[in-house]
Amino acid sequence: MADNRQFFKMQSGDKYTLIIIILYTIITFLFVSSSATFFKMAIFGWLMGLFMFIAPIVSLIFMKFEYNQLDTQKKQSTNI
Amino acid sequence: MKTIEFTLTLIYLIVCIGIGIWANRRVKGSTDDYWVAGRQIGIFTNSWAMMAALASGGSVLGVMGLAYANGIPYTFSMFAGAAAGFPLAAVLVAKQLRNLQIYTVTDFFRFRYKNKAIEALVPIIIVLAMGTYIIAQMKAAGVTAVYLLGIPYPTAITITAVVFILYVSIGGMWAVTLTDIIQGILMVSMVLILAIVLFFNFGGVTSVLTQAVDISPNFGAIAALSPASYLGAFVVWFVAACCTPHLVMRVFTAKNARAARYSLNWAVVIYAFMIVFGVLAIASAGHIVLPDLQDPDTLFLKLIEMYLPRVIGGFAVAAVMAAVMSTTDALLLAAGSAIAHDIYAKFINPNASQKTLVRVGLISNIVIGVVALLFAFNPPKLLTMFYTAAVGLLGSSIFVPVVMGIWWKKSTTQGALWSIIIGTVSYLYLTWFSSMPALTPILVSLPLAFLVHVIASLLTQPVETQVIDRLQELHME
Numbered sequence: 001m002a003d004n005r006q007f008f009k010m011q012s013g014d015k016y017t018l019i020i021i022i023l024y025t026i027i028t029f030l031f032v033s034s035s036a037t038f039f040k041m042a043i044f045g046w047l048m049g050l051f052m053f054i055a056p057i058v059s060l061i062f063m064k065f066e067y068n069q070l071d072t073q074k075k076q077s078t079n080i
Numbered sequence: 081m082k083t084i085e086f087t088l089t090l091i092y093l094i095v096c097i098g099i100g101i102w103a104n105r106r107v108k109g110s111t112d113d114y115w116v117a118g119r120q121i122g123i124f125t126n127s128w129a130m131m132a133a134l135a136s137g138g139s140v141l142g143v144m145g146l147a148y149a150n151g152i153p154y155t156f157s158m159f160a161g162a163a164a165g166f167p168l169a170a171v172l173v174a175k176q177l178r179n180l181q182i183y184t185v186t187d188f189f190r191f192r193y194k195n196k197a198i199e200a201l202v203p204i205i206i207v208l209a210m211g212t213y214i215i216a217q218m219k220a221a222g223v224t225a226v227y228l229l230g231i232p233y234p235t236a237i238t239i240t241a242v243v244f245i246l247y248v249s250i251g252g253m254w255a256v257t258l259t260d261i262i263q264g265i266l267m268v269s270m271v272l273i274l275a276i277v278l279f280f281n282f283g284g285v286t287s288v289l290t291q292a293v294d295i296s297p298n299f300g301a302i303a304a305l306s307p308a309s310y311l312g313a314f315v316v317w318f319v320a321a322c323c324t325p326h327l328v329m330r331v332f333t334a335k336n337a338r339a340a341r342y343s344l345n346w347a348v349v350i351y352a353f354m355i356v357f358g359v360l361a362i363a364s365a366g367h368i369v370l371p372d373l374q375d376p377d378t379l380f381l382k383l384i385e386m387y388l389p390r391v392i393g394g395f396a397v398a399a400v401m402a403a404v405m406s407t408t409d410a411l412l413l414a415a416g417s418a419i420a421h422d423i424y425a426k427f428i429n430p431n432a433s434q435k436t437l438v439r440v441g442l443i444s445n446i447v448i449g450v451v452a453l454l455f456a457f458n459p460p461k462l463l464t465m466f467y468t469a470a471v472g473l474l475g476s477s478i479f480v481p482v483v484m485g486i487w488w489k490k491s492t493t494q495g496a497l498w499s500i501i502i503g504t505v506s507y508l509y510l511t512w513f514s515s516m517p518a519l520t521p522i523l524v525s526l527p528l529a530f531l532v533h534v535i536a537s538l539l540t541q542p543v544e545t546q547v548i549d550r551l552q553e554l555h556m557e
Binding site: 045 | 151152153156157159160163164166167168170171172286289290293294300301302307310311314318338341342345346348349351352355356360486487488489490551552555
Protein backbone atom coordinates (compact mmCIF):
# COMPACT_ATOMS: atom_id res chain seq x y z
CA MET A 1 0.00 0.00 0.00
CA ALA A 2 1.38 3.40 -0.97
CA ASP A 3 2.31 5.73 1.88
CA ASN A 4 0.66 9.05 1.08
CA ARG A 5 1.73 10.94 4.17
CA GLN A 6 3.58 14.20 3.58
CA PHE A 7 6.18 13.47 6.25
CA PHE A 8 8.28 10.40 6.94
CA LYS A 9 7.35 8.49 10.10
CA MET A 10 9.38 9.30 13.20
CA GLN A 11 10.14 6.68 15.87
CA SER A 12 8.10 7.28 19.01
CA GLY A 13 11.22 7.62 21.19
CA ASP A 14 12.54 10.33 18.87
CA LYS A 15 9.17 12.07 18.96
CA TYR A 16 9.17 12.13 22.77
CA THR A 17 12.76 13.42 22.83
CA LEU A 18 11.87 16.20 20.41
CA ILE A 19 8.73 17.15 22.36
CA ILE A 20 10.60 17.20 25.70
CA ILE A 21 13.43 19.33 24.26
CA ILE A 22 11.02 21.84 22.71
CA LEU A 23 8.76 22.00 25.78
CA TYR A 24 11.74 22.44 28.11
CA THR A 25 13.05 25.25 25.88
CA ILE A 26 9.68 27.04 25.88
CA ILE A 27 9.22 26.68 29.65
CA THR A 28 12.78 27.91 30.30
CA PHE A 29 12.33 30.95 28.08
CA LEU A 30 9.21 31.90 30.06
CA PHE A 31 11.69 32.71 32.84
CA VAL A 32 13.91 34.92 30.67
CA SER A 33 12.31 38.09 32.05
CA SER A 34 11.78 36.74 35.55
CA SER A 35 13.71 38.23 38.45
CA ALA A 36 13.35 35.05 40.54
CA THR A 37 16.68 33.71 41.76
CA PHE A 38 18.09 30.58 43.39
CA PHE A 39 21.40 30.96 45.22
CA LYS A 40 21.50 34.50 43.82
CA MET A 41 21.41 33.38 40.18
CA ALA A 42 18.38 33.81 37.90
CA ILE A 43 16.20 30.69 37.63
CA PHE A 44 16.63 30.99 33.84
CA GLY A 45 20.38 30.44 34.25
CA TRP A 46 19.89 27.34 36.41
CA LEU A 47 17.34 25.88 33.99
CA MET A 48 19.68 26.43 31.04
CA GLY A 49 22.59 24.86 32.92
CA LEU A 50 20.41 21.87 33.78
CA PHE A 51 19.25 21.65 30.17
CA MET A 52 22.79 20.84 29.09
CA PHE A 53 22.51 17.57 31.01
CA ILE A 54 18.80 16.86 30.57
CA ALA A 55 18.70 17.10 26.76
CA PRO A 56 21.32 14.41 26.00
CA ILE A 57 20.27 12.16 28.89
CA VAL A 58 16.60 12.14 27.79
CA SER A 59 17.72 11.39 24.25
CA LEU A 60 20.02 8.57 25.43
CA ILE A 61 17.26 6.97 27.52
CA PHE A 62 14.73 6.91 24.67
CA MET A 63 17.38 5.76 22.22
CA LYS A 64 18.46 2.90 24.49
CA PHE A 65 14.84 1.85 24.93
CA GLU A 66 14.19 2.00 21.18
CA TYR A 67 17.29 0.00 20.25
CA ASN A 68 16.59 -2.59 22.97
CA GLN A 69 13.12 -3.13 21.50
CA LEU A 70 14.57 -3.35 18.00
CA ASP A 71 17.18 -5.90 19.09
CA THR A 72 14.55 -8.01 20.89
CA GLN A 73 12.33 -7.98 17.79
CA LYS A 74 15.27 -9.01 15.61
CA LYS A 75 16.17 -11.82 18.03
CA GLN A 76 12.58 -13.08 18.10
CA SER A 77 12.28 -13.06 14.31
CA THR A 78 15.58 -14.97 14.05
CA ASN A 79 14.34 -17.60 16.55
CA ILE A 80 11.10 -18.09 14.59
CA MET B 81 60.22 32.30 27.75
CA LYS B 82 58.57 29.97 30.28
CA THR B 83 60.54 26.73 29.93
CA ILE B 84 58.16 24.20 31.54
CA GLU B 85 55.09 25.46 29.71
CA PHE B 86 56.98 25.76 26.43
CA THR B 87 58.45 22.22 26.68
CA LEU B 88 55.06 20.61 27.42
CA THR B 89 53.39 22.51 24.58
CA LEU B 90 56.21 21.52 22.24
CA ILE B 91 55.84 17.83 23.21
CA TYR B 92 52.10 18.09 22.58
CA LEU B 93 52.64 19.67 19.12
CA ILE B 94 55.20 16.98 18.20
CA VAL B 95 52.73 14.24 19.22
CA CYS B 96 50.10 15.82 16.94
CA ILE B 97 52.50 15.83 13.98
CA GLY B 98 53.49 12.22 14.80
CA ILE B 99 49.84 11.20 14.66
CA GLY B 100 49.50 12.97 11.32
CA ILE B 101 52.43 11.01 9.88
CA TRP B 102 51.00 7.72 11.22
CA ALA B 103 47.56 8.56 9.81
CA ASN B 104 49.09 9.39 6.43
CA ARG B 105 50.26 5.75 6.11
CA ARG B 106 46.75 4.56 6.89
CA VAL B 107 45.07 6.85 4.35
CA LYS B 108 47.01 5.47 1.34
CA GLY B 109 45.17 7.50 -1.31
CA SER B 110 41.66 6.39 -0.29
CA THR B 111 39.03 9.16 -0.15
CA ASP B 112 37.01 7.07 2.32
CA ASP B 113 39.93 7.05 4.74
CA TYR B 114 40.94 10.67 4.08
CA TRP B 115 37.52 12.32 4.46
CA VAL B 116 35.58 9.97 6.79
CA ALA B 117 38.21 7.76 8.50
CA GLY B 118 36.94 4.68 6.65
CA ARG B 119 33.56 5.01 8.46
CA GLN B 120 34.95 2.82 11.24
CA ILE B 121 34.77 5.05 14.31
CA GLY B 122 33.02 3.59 17.38
CA ILE B 123 30.94 5.31 20.06
CA PHE B 124 33.70 6.06 22.62
CA THR B 125 36.15 7.52 20.11
CA ASN B 126 33.52 9.46 18.19
CA SER B 127 31.99 10.91 21.39
CA TRP B 128 35.34 12.40 22.41
CA ALA B 129 36.09 13.52 18.86
CA MET B 130 32.67 15.19 18.53
CA MET B 131 33.06 16.86 21.90
CA ALA B 132 36.52 18.10 20.91
CA ALA B 133 35.22 19.41 17.58
CA LEU B 134 32.47 21.31 19.36
CA ALA B 135 34.61 22.55 22.25
CA SER B 136 36.82 25.12 20.60
CA GLY B 137 39.08 27.80 21.99
CA GLY B 138 35.80 29.62 22.52
CA SER B 139 34.60 26.87 24.84
CA VAL B 140 37.65 27.14 27.05
CA LEU B 141 38.84 30.76 26.82
CA GLY B 142 35.77 32.44 25.33
CA VAL B 143 33.12 30.85 27.54
CA MET B 144 34.82 32.02 30.72
CA GLY B 145 35.27 35.51 29.28
CA LEU B 146 31.67 35.60 28.07
CA ALA B 147 30.32 34.51 31.48
CA TYR B 148 32.54 37.03 33.24
CA ALA B 149 31.37 39.88 31.01
CA ASN B 150 27.71 39.02 30.27
CA GLY B 151 26.79 36.83 33.23
CA ILE B 152 26.11 33.11 33.61
CA PRO B 153 22.47 33.07 32.38
CA TYR B 154 23.42 34.48 28.95
CA THR B 155 26.40 32.14 28.63
CA PHE B 156 24.38 29.08 29.61
CA SER B 157 21.63 29.99 27.14
CA MET B 158 24.18 30.05 24.31
CA PHE B 159 25.94 26.85 25.31
CA ALA B 160 22.69 25.04 26.19
CA GLY B 161 21.71 25.68 22.58
CA ALA B 162 24.70 23.61 21.48
CA ALA B 163 24.00 20.97 24.12
CA ALA B 164 20.37 20.59 23.04
CA GLY B 165 21.34 20.81 19.38
CA PHE B 166 23.29 17.54 19.46
CA PRO B 167 20.30 15.44 20.62
CA LEU B 168 18.27 17.33 18.02
CA ALA B 169 20.76 16.21 15.36
CA ALA B 170 20.60 12.66 16.71
CA VAL B 171 16.81 12.72 16.21
CA LEU B 172 16.53 14.69 12.96
CA VAL B 173 19.53 14.00 10.75
CA ALA B 174 22.11 11.52 12.11
CA LYS B 175 20.56 8.23 11.01
CA GLN B 176 19.61 9.34 7.51
CA LEU B 177 22.88 11.17 6.75
CA ARG B 178 24.99 8.28 8.07
CA ASN B 179 22.99 5.70 6.11
CA LEU B 180 23.42 7.71 2.92
CA GLN B 181 27.20 6.93 3.02
CA ILE B 182 28.28 10.40 1.90
CA TYR B 183 31.38 12.54 2.48
CA THR B 184 30.03 16.07 2.78
CA VAL B 185 26.85 18.04 3.51
CA THR B 186 26.78 19.07 -0.16
CA ASP B 187 26.54 15.37 -1.10
CA PHE B 188 23.18 15.31 0.65
CA PHE B 189 21.98 18.29 -1.43
CA ARG B 190 23.26 16.55 -4.57
CA PHE B 191 21.27 13.40 -3.71
CA ARG B 192 18.09 15.15 -2.55
CA TYR B 193 17.77 18.17 -4.84
CA LYS B 194 19.97 17.49 -7.91
CA ASN B 195 20.65 21.12 -8.79
CA LYS B 196 23.94 22.62 -9.97
CA ALA B 197 23.27 26.05 -8.44
CA ILE B 198 22.72 24.49 -4.99
CA GLU B 199 25.77 22.26 -5.43
CA ALA B 200 27.91 25.33 -6.14
CA LEU B 201 26.33 27.63 -3.56
CA VAL B 202 26.51 25.34 -0.53
CA PRO B 203 30.29 24.69 -0.60
CA ILE B 204 30.93 28.43 -1.07
CA ILE B 205 28.84 29.25 2.02
CA ILE B 206 30.61 26.46 3.91
CA VAL B 207 34.11 27.70 2.99
CA LEU B 208 33.20 31.28 4.00
CA ALA B 209 31.70 30.28 7.34
CA MET B 210 34.37 27.72 8.18
CA GLY B 211 37.11 30.17 7.18
CA THR B 212 35.70 32.80 9.55
CA TYR B 213 35.51 30.23 12.32
CA ILE B 214 39.15 29.18 11.71
CA ILE B 215 40.37 32.79 12.02
CA ALA B 216 38.66 33.13 15.42
CA GLN B 217 40.29 29.90 16.59
CA MET B 218 43.73 31.02 15.46
CA LYS B 219 43.31 34.16 17.53
CA ALA B 220 42.57 32.01 20.60
CA ALA B 221 45.78 30.04 20.02
CA GLY B 222 47.73 33.26 19.60
CA VAL B 223 46.32 34.87 22.75
CA THR B 224 47.20 31.78 24.78
CA ALA B 225 50.73 31.51 23.49
CA VAL B 226 51.42 35.21 23.97
CA TYR B 227 50.11 35.15 27.51
CA LEU B 228 51.54 31.91 28.82
CA LEU B 229 54.58 31.24 26.65
CA GLY B 230 55.65 34.84 26.21
CA ILE B 231 56.21 34.57 22.47
CA PRO B 232 54.98 37.23 19.98
CA TYR B 233 51.43 36.86 18.59
CA PRO B 234 52.42 36.41 14.90
CA THR B 235 54.98 33.72 15.83
CA ALA B 236 52.43 31.95 18.05
CA ILE B 237 49.69 31.73 15.42
CA THR B 238 52.18 30.75 12.71
CA ILE B 239 53.58 27.82 14.76
CA THR B 240 50.10 26.59 15.72
CA ALA B 241 48.77 26.94 12.19
CA VAL B 242 51.74 25.12 10.63
CA VAL B 243 51.24 22.19 13.03
CA PHE B 244 47.54 21.63 12.44
CA ILE B 245 47.70 22.37 8.71
CA LEU B 246 50.45 19.75 8.51
CA TYR B 247 48.70 16.96 10.39
CA VAL B 248 45.26 17.59 8.85
CA SER B 249 46.66 17.80 5.34
CA ILE B 250 48.70 14.63 5.50
CA GLY B 251 46.52 12.54 7.80
CA GLY B 252 42.97 13.64 6.92
CA MET B 253 40.09 12.49 9.13
CA TRP B 254 42.16 9.73 10.78
CA ALA B 255 44.60 12.33 12.10
CA VAL B 256 41.74 14.64 13.13
CA THR B 257 39.97 11.83 15.01
CA LEU B 258 43.02 10.54 16.87
CA THR B 259 44.31 13.97 17.84
CA ASP B 260 40.79 14.97 18.90
CA ILE B 261 40.65 12.16 21.48
CA ILE B 262 43.90 13.33 23.11
CA GLN B 263 42.84 16.97 22.82
CA GLY B 264 39.37 16.30 24.22
CA ILE B 265 40.62 14.40 27.26
CA LEU B 266 43.33 17.02 27.86
CA MET B 267 40.97 20.01 27.81
CA VAL B 268 38.20 18.41 29.88
CA SER B 269 40.65 17.26 32.56
CA MET B 270 42.36 20.65 32.77
CA VAL B 271 39.12 22.64 33.03
CA LEU B 272 37.75 20.23 35.64
CA ILE B 273 41.01 20.20 37.64
CA LEU B 274 40.98 24.01 37.81
CA ALA B 275 37.26 23.97 38.67
CA ILE B 276 37.80 21.48 41.53
CA VAL B 277 40.73 23.50 42.90
CA LEU B 278 38.60 26.66 42.82
CA PHE B 279 35.56 25.00 44.42
CA PHE B 280 37.89 23.73 47.15
CA ASN B 281 39.38 27.20 47.66
CA PHE B 282 36.07 29.07 47.74
CA GLY B 283 33.92 26.58 49.66
CA GLY B 284 31.95 24.81 46.94
CA VAL B 285 29.61 25.52 44.02
CA THR B 286 26.99 27.68 45.70
CA SER B 287 29.50 29.45 47.92
CA VAL B 288 31.73 30.63 45.05
CA LEU B 289 28.65 31.69 43.08
CA THR B 290 27.04 33.72 45.87
CA GLN B 291 30.37 35.41 46.71
CA ALA B 292 30.75 36.40 43.04
CA VAL B 293 27.18 37.76 42.80
CA ASP B 294 27.73 39.76 46.01
CA ILE B 295 30.65 41.51 44.28
CA SER B 296 29.05 41.77 40.80
CA PRO B 297 25.23 41.57 41.08
CA ASN B 298 24.76 41.39 37.28
CA PHE B 299 26.83 38.20 37.10
CA GLY B 300 23.85 36.01 38.06
CA ALA B 301 21.14 38.25 36.65
CA ILE B 302 19.39 38.73 33.32
CA ALA B 303 19.91 42.43 33.15
CA ALA B 304 22.10 43.71 30.41
CA LEU B 305 20.60 42.11 27.30
CA SER B 306 17.19 41.84 25.67
CA PRO B 307 15.31 38.49 25.77
CA ALA B 308 15.80 38.32 21.98
CA SER B 309 19.57 38.20 22.51
CA TYR B 310 19.17 35.19 24.77
CA LEU B 311 16.91 33.45 22.28
CA GLY B 312 19.21 34.30 19.36
CA ALA B 313 22.28 32.91 21.12
CA PHE B 314 20.36 29.74 21.92
CA VAL B 315 18.91 29.22 18.43
CA VAL B 316 22.22 29.75 16.58
CA TRP B 317 23.76 26.79 18.39
CA PHE B 318 20.56 24.76 18.63
CA VAL B 319 20.42 24.30 14.85
CA ALA B 320 24.21 24.12 14.34
CA ALA B 321 24.81 20.40 14.88
CA CYS B 322 22.30 19.50 12.15
CA CYS B 323 24.09 21.46 9.46
CA THR B 324 27.56 22.65 10.49
CA PRO B 325 29.92 20.57 8.33
CA HIS B 326 32.73 20.01 10.85
CA LEU B 327 30.18 18.48 13.25
CA VAL B 328 28.13 16.63 10.63
CA MET B 329 31.28 15.06 9.16
CA ARG B 330 31.75 13.25 12.47
CA VAL B 331 28.37 11.58 11.84
CA PHE B 332 29.73 10.30 8.51
CA THR B 333 32.74 8.74 10.26
CA ALA B 334 30.65 6.60 12.66
CA LYS B 335 30.69 2.88 11.99
CA ASN B 336 26.87 2.83 11.80
CA ALA B 337 23.83 5.04 12.43
CA ARG B 338 23.45 3.74 15.98
CA ALA B 339 27.05 4.71 16.85
CA ALA B 340 26.53 8.14 15.27
CA ARG B 341 23.41 8.84 17.33
CA TYR B 342 24.85 7.58 20.62
CA SER B 343 28.08 9.54 20.15
CA LEU B 344 26.21 12.80 19.51
CA ASN B 345 24.57 12.48 22.93
CA TRP B 346 27.58 11.21 24.89
CA ALA B 347 29.66 14.04 23.41
CA VAL B 348 27.25 16.54 24.95
CA VAL B 349 27.25 14.86 28.36
CA ILE B 350 31.04 15.29 28.51
CA TYR B 351 30.74 18.84 27.16
CA ALA B 352 28.08 19.76 29.74
CA PHE B 353 30.33 18.73 32.64
CA MET B 354 33.15 20.88 31.28
CA ILE B 355 31.06 23.97 30.54
CA VAL B 356 28.70 24.00 33.53
CA PHE B 357 31.28 23.26 36.22
CA GLY B 358 33.97 25.25 34.43
CA VAL B 359 31.82 28.37 34.21
CA LEU B 360 30.43 28.10 37.74
CA ALA B 361 33.93 27.80 39.19
CA ILE B 362 36.16 29.85 36.90
CA ALA B 363 33.92 32.79 35.96
CA SER B 364 32.69 33.09 39.57
CA ALA B 365 36.20 32.96 41.04
CA GLY B 366 37.23 35.54 38.46
CA HIS B 367 34.74 38.08 39.86
CA ILE B 368 36.05 37.45 43.37
CA VAL B 369 39.80 37.66 42.78
CA LEU B 370 39.96 39.72 39.57
CA PRO B 371 36.93 42.05 39.74
CA ASP B 372 38.30 44.63 37.27
CA LEU B 373 39.69 42.40 34.55
CA GLN B 374 40.16 44.37 31.31
CA ASP B 375 40.27 41.43 28.85
CA PRO B 376 37.82 38.74 30.07
CA ASP B 377 39.14 36.21 27.52
CA THR B 378 42.34 35.93 29.58
CA LEU B 379 40.49 34.93 32.77
CA PHE B 380 41.10 31.17 32.44
CA LEU B 381 44.81 31.75 31.82
CA LYS B 382 45.17 34.14 34.76
CA LEU B 383 43.51 31.72 37.17
CA ILE B 384 45.72 28.88 35.94
CA GLU B 385 48.76 30.97 36.85
CA MET B 386 47.30 31.84 40.24
CA TYR B 387 45.97 28.46 41.36
CA LEU B 388 47.79 25.64 39.56
CA PRO B 389 51.40 24.48 39.94
CA ARG B 390 53.58 25.35 36.94
CA VAL B 391 53.76 21.79 35.58
CA ILE B 392 49.97 21.45 35.55
CA GLY B 393 49.81 24.99 34.19
CA GLY B 394 51.97 23.77 31.31
CA PHE B 395 49.45 21.04 30.57
CA ALA B 396 46.72 23.68 30.76
CA VAL B 397 48.44 25.72 28.03
CA ALA B 398 48.54 22.57 25.94
CA ALA B 399 44.85 22.05 26.78
CA VAL B 400 43.89 25.47 25.42
CA MET B 401 45.96 24.78 22.31
CA ALA B 402 44.19 21.42 22.14
CA ALA B 403 40.78 23.09 22.34
CA VAL B 404 41.70 25.43 19.52
CA MET B 405 43.34 22.79 17.35
CA SER B 406 40.69 20.10 17.82
CA THR B 407 38.05 22.39 16.36
CA THR B 408 40.27 24.06 13.79
CA ASP B 409 41.47 20.75 12.35
CA ALA B 410 37.84 19.62 11.87
CA LEU B 411 36.95 23.01 10.35
CA LEU B 412 39.90 22.86 8.00
CA LEU B 413 38.98 19.36 6.85
CA ALA B 414 35.34 20.44 6.31
CA ALA B 415 36.39 23.47 4.27
CA GLY B 416 38.98 21.41 2.36
CA SER B 417 36.40 18.74 1.53
CA ALA B 418 34.05 21.44 0.23
CA ILE B 419 36.72 22.53 -2.26
CA ALA B 420 38.23 19.17 -3.21
CA HIS B 421 35.18 16.92 -3.10
CA ASP B 422 32.32 19.31 -3.84
CA ILE B 423 33.90 21.79 -6.26
CA TYR B 424 36.98 20.15 -7.85
CA ALA B 425 35.59 16.61 -8.18
CA LYS B 426 32.12 17.66 -9.30
CA PHE B 427 32.74 20.75 -11.45
CA ILE B 428 36.40 20.83 -12.51
CA ASN B 429 37.58 17.24 -12.91
CA PRO B 430 34.75 14.69 -12.52
CA ASN B 431 37.03 11.86 -13.69
CA ALA B 432 39.71 12.44 -11.06
CA SER B 433 41.10 9.32 -9.40
CA GLN B 434 40.87 8.80 -5.62
CA LYS B 435 44.61 9.49 -5.35
CA THR B 436 44.21 12.82 -7.18
CA LEU B 437 41.29 13.80 -4.97
CA VAL B 438 43.27 13.09 -1.81
CA ARG B 439 46.12 15.21 -3.22
CA VAL B 440 43.71 18.05 -4.09
CA GLY B 441 42.25 17.75 -0.58
CA LEU B 442 45.73 18.07 0.88
CA ILE B 443 46.47 21.18 -1.20
CA SER B 444 43.03 22.71 -0.38
CA ASN B 445 43.66 22.27 3.33
CA ILE B 446 47.04 24.00 3.06
CA VAL B 447 45.65 26.91 1.00
CA ILE B 448 42.66 27.50 3.32
CA GLY B 449 44.89 27.27 6.38
CA VAL B 450 47.39 29.78 4.98
CA VAL B 451 44.67 32.24 3.90
CA ALA B 452 43.04 32.02 7.35
CA LEU B 453 46.46 32.56 8.93
CA LEU B 454 46.95 35.76 6.92
CA PHE B 455 43.57 37.09 8.14
CA ALA B 456 44.37 36.02 11.70
CA PHE B 457 47.31 38.45 11.84
CA ASN B 458 44.65 41.17 12.28
CA PRO B 459 42.10 39.24 14.33
CA PRO B 460 38.54 40.11 15.38
CA LYS B 461 37.95 41.44 18.88
CA LEU B 462 35.01 39.42 20.19
CA LEU B 463 36.04 35.80 19.90
CA THR B 464 32.88 33.86 20.78
CA MET B 465 30.50 36.36 19.15
CA PHE B 466 32.56 36.36 15.93
CA TYR B 467 32.53 32.63 15.27
CA THR B 468 28.96 32.25 16.55
CA ALA B 469 27.91 34.71 13.82
CA ALA B 470 29.60 32.41 11.25
CA VAL B 471 27.68 29.44 12.63
CA GLY B 472 24.49 31.53 12.41
CA LEU B 473 25.10 31.98 8.69
CA LEU B 474 25.20 28.20 8.20
CA GLY B 475 22.08 27.71 10.28
CA SER B 476 20.15 30.36 8.34
CA SER B 477 21.12 29.00 4.95
CA ILE B 478 21.41 25.22 5.30
CA PHE B 479 19.37 23.99 8.30
CA VAL B 480 15.94 24.27 6.66
CA PRO B 481 16.70 22.49 3.35
CA VAL B 482 18.61 19.73 5.18
CA VAL B 483 15.95 18.96 7.79
CA MET B 484 12.97 19.50 5.50
CA GLY B 485 14.73 17.51 2.78
CA ILE B 486 15.06 14.56 5.14
CA TRP B 487 11.56 14.66 6.62
CA TRP B 488 9.18 16.38 4.17
CA LYS B 489 8.42 14.45 1.01
CA LYS B 490 7.12 17.58 -0.76
CA SER B 491 10.36 19.48 -0.27
CA THR B 492 11.51 20.49 -3.76
CA THR B 493 14.65 21.73 -5.47
CA GLN B 494 13.26 25.26 -5.93
CA GLY B 495 12.21 25.29 -2.29
CA ALA B 496 15.75 24.38 -1.22
CA LEU B 497 17.42 26.85 -3.59
CA TRP B 498 15.27 29.80 -2.55
CA SER B 499 15.48 29.03 1.15
CA ILE B 500 19.29 28.94 0.88
CA ILE B 501 19.36 32.26 -0.98
CA ILE B 502 16.82 34.03 1.24
CA GLY B 503 18.31 32.58 4.44
CA THR B 504 21.83 33.69 3.50
CA VAL B 505 20.95 37.14 2.15
CA SER B 506 18.58 38.04 4.99
CA TYR B 507 21.08 36.88 7.64
CA LEU B 508 23.99 38.82 6.12
CA TYR B 509 21.84 41.92 5.54
CA LEU B 510 20.51 41.96 9.09
CA THR B 511 23.96 41.25 10.55
CA TRP B 512 25.71 44.06 8.64
CA PHE B 513 23.05 46.68 7.94
CA SER B 514 20.49 46.51 10.74
CA SER B 515 20.63 47.61 14.35
CA MET B 516 19.42 44.24 15.64
CA PRO B 517 21.29 43.00 18.74
CA ALA B 518 24.17 40.58 18.13
CA LEU B 519 23.17 37.02 17.20
CA THR B 520 19.48 37.89 16.81
CA PRO B 521 19.34 38.07 12.96
CA ILE B 522 18.83 34.28 12.89
CA LEU B 523 15.48 34.80 14.63
CA VAL B 524 14.29 36.47 11.42
CA SER B 525 16.35 34.70 8.75
CA LEU B 526 15.59 31.13 9.89
CA PRO B 527 11.76 31.44 9.93
CA LEU B 528 11.99 33.37 6.65
CA ALA B 529 14.01 30.54 5.07
CA PHE B 530 11.46 28.04 6.39
CA LEU B 531 8.53 30.01 4.99
CA VAL B 532 10.17 30.45 1.58
CA HIS B 533 11.04 26.74 1.50
CA VAL B 534 7.46 25.66 2.18
CA ILE B 535 5.85 28.13 -0.24
CA ALA B 536 8.30 27.48 -3.08
CA SER B 537 8.03 23.71 -2.56
CA LEU B 538 4.24 23.78 -2.69
CA LEU B 539 4.33 25.84 -5.89
CA THR B 540 6.86 23.73 -7.78
CA GLN B 541 7.22 20.21 -9.17
CA PRO B 542 8.07 17.49 -6.61
CA VAL B 543 11.39 15.64 -6.89
CA GLU B 544 11.66 12.20 -8.57
CA THR B 545 9.91 9.33 -6.79
CA GLN B 546 13.19 7.35 -6.74
CA VAL B 547 14.65 9.98 -4.43
CA ILE B 548 11.67 9.71 -2.07
CA ASP B 549 11.89 5.89 -2.17
CA ARG B 550 15.58 6.04 -1.28
CA LEU B 551 14.79 8.50 1.53
CA GLN B 552 12.21 6.04 2.83
CA GLU B 553 14.93 3.36 2.95
CA LEU B 554 17.25 5.73 4.83
CA HIS B 555 14.59 6.21 7.49
CA MET B 556 14.11 2.45 7.81
CA GLU B 557 17.72 1.18 7.76
